[in-house]
Amino acid sequence: MKLTELHTLLQDSILTSKPLINPYLDFPPKGSIADRVAIYANGFYARLEEALMSDYSTLAEVMGENKFSQMSQSYTHAYPSYNYSLNNFGENLSQFLTETLPYKKKNHLAEIAVFEWAEYQALVARxxxxxxxxxxxxxxxxxxxxxxxxxxxxxxxxxxxxxxxxxxxxxxxxxxxxxxxxxxxxxxxxxxxxxxxxxxxxxxxxxxxxxxxxxxxxxxxxxxxxxxxxxxxxxxxxxxxxxxxxxxxxxxxxxx
Known part of the structure; x- marks a missing residue:
């Protein structure tokens, strides 16, 4: 199997939480294959949360760090990242907040998200x-x-x-x-x-x-x-x- 195909399998395993990559991996000296995949998965989701925190720092402050972290995990599963660049990973956050409980009961959260994303878009506009x-x-x-x-x-x-x-x-x-x-x-x-x-x-x-x-x-x-x-x-x-x-x-x- 080509390296690019293995990369895709690992990505799909992380995004779907299914052991798609496991049959193609050797058993490590310590721990299990699942443990090793989990290390990559945890790092992957931590990086996505950092990206959201960077784009929506004010929203994180208003929500509180723990609640923002929980929301980030839910958002990542609802709108997974399939792109190598994280520049637009957070573009659907306001939509997520308007359609997902308990956040859709707190309309101000989506408005803050819209505001911060507009700031980012203004910064990168041509x-x-x-x-x-x-x-x-x-x-x-x-x-x-x-x-x-x-x-x-x-x-x-x-x-x-x-x-x-x-x-x-x-x-x-x-x-x-x-x-x-x-x-x-x-x-x-x-x-x-x-x-x-x-x-x-x-x-x-x-x-x-x-x-x-x-x-x-x-x-x-x-x-x-x-x-x-x-x-x-x-x-x-x-x-x-x-x-x-x-x-x-x-x-x-x-x-x-």
């Missing part, structure tokens, strides 16, 4: 050619109405129905973590990368309207129309231009 204030200033007035804007690939808007952001902030500032609480109104949060720094902030409703319109590839005049339902019509254009300048400074708008 670079893009940034839009500058000079680009806007050089645009002829006649082209402004049909002008469309585009968000940087790192940008992501999240919706939170629980006080998950307060839990995240408390955990990261070494303060007492508040009790989970459902919000009266949802919070909208933008996550993005500014140079090498991942940033986030809560959005006002008008900002949310503008950014969602940009995602939908609405033109400048169409965005103004949407905003006119939220503020005096004669203030819309100047508001939108100010917002565009602000998001350009945050490296959130790109050229196409």
């Amino acid at each position: 670079d893009a050619n940034l839009l500058s204030v000079a680009d806007l200033q050089s645009l002829p007035l006649s082209q402004w109405p049909e002008m469309k804007f585009h968000l940087h690939p790192s940008c992501k808007i999240l919706t939170m129905h629980w006080n998950s952001l307060s839990l995240i902030k408390a955990s990261r500032s070494n303060k007492s973590i508040p009790a989970p609480k459902k919000l009266k109104n949802p919070q909208f949060i933008m996550i993005w990368r500014h140079q090498l720094e991942v940033r986030y902030r809560k959005l006002e409703y008008s900002e949310l309207t503008m950014l969602n319109a940009i995602i939908q590839e609405a033109s400048f005049i169409n965005i103004c129309e949407m905003l006119s339902h939220q503020m005096p019509e004669d203030e819309v254009a100047s508001y939108l231009v100010r917002e565009l300048h602000a998001w350009i400074q945050e490296n959130c708008l790109i050229k196409r």
Whole structure:
């Protein structure tokens, strides 16, 4: 049997907890074949837990180390890793937390997972050619109405129905973590990368309207129309231009 086939059998043995590899192994001087396979299995699962801990350190802090470890084992069996790279191993954790007891009864856990994964995705998002204030200033007035804007690939808007952001902030500032609480109104949060720094902030409703319109590839005049339902019509254009300048400074708008 080829070495690659043995590697696959060992991997399948670990992931399925079945002795598929055992017939192809020699008995060790001490202990049993099962003991030796268990050493590899324990190391494998420990490495997966470390990967999750690295990607979701705030979630681990909120849950507590022991509960996070137990959750990691359950997640690993529900979403086993078949890839040599662990970069995307944790991508399904928020889904796991929303569909699996007892975690799905604690909605804030999935929201924290979504937040931390969005941070990771922002960090590894591809670079893009940034839009500058000079680009806007050089645009002829006649082209402004049909002008469309585009968000940087790192940008992501999240919706939170629980006080998950307060839990995240408390955990990261070494303060007492508040009790989970459902919000009266949802919070909208933008996550993005500014140079090498991942940033986030809560959005006002008008900002949310503008950014969602940009995602939908609405033109400048169409965005103004949407905003006119939220503020005096004669203030819309100047508001939108100010917002565009602000998001350009945050490296959130790109050229196409």
